[in-house]
Amino acid sequence: EAGVAQSPRYKIIEKRQSVAFWCNPISGHATLYWYQQILGQGPKLLIQFQNNGVVDDSQLPKDRFSAERLKGVDSTLKIQPAKLEDSAVYLCASSLVPRSTGELFFGEGSRLTVL
């Protein structure tokens, strides 16, 4: 079974530039999550989708971050304009149903460096 795919793995940009990350969840997984992990910290949930609807985006900095999951499958997370403090690993995860088994499957992440 293929896992959660993310791209790019690494991205370096200047502050005030924009960046987009892509995620393809495990086939058939209805729930998709984006997490931000700053170095030395645990992952922090940014947004949760159930199919193509948003379940929780309370911790998403909406002035600069946006995410979409138009067809209920893959998803894109965008940052515009980027700030130095956005340097982090952005993790995508998916689950078959909203955590009824407790198991989220994570991708390897996209590491962003903002200079």
Next chain:
Amino acid sequence: DAKTTQPTSMDCAEGRAANLPCNHSTISGNEYVYWYRQIHSQGPQYIIHGLKNNETNEMASLIITEDRKSSTLILPHATLRDTAVYYCIVSKETSGSRLTFGEGTQLTVNP
């Protein structure tokens, strides 16, 4: 969701059991205990979860105290590949409730 407290780091000898503690004294009756681990440069990996009974799977065992205020994750025969950050998380198992990761315990398995 209830807060958890874990030691910052632990060491374990290869082949020995690794016992990782977690305190969650404010856990409520409908909150589960989840354990994930994160190997360097990888995404977190689910290990196990439970409500009040002890649980075991092919990766680990989860022992939850009777008052549910603490738990222990047991890796019965630790290998070098078990070196990782281990996260203990308490959360309701319902749609929309989030998994809040703390800073976890860095487990280092030594040869």
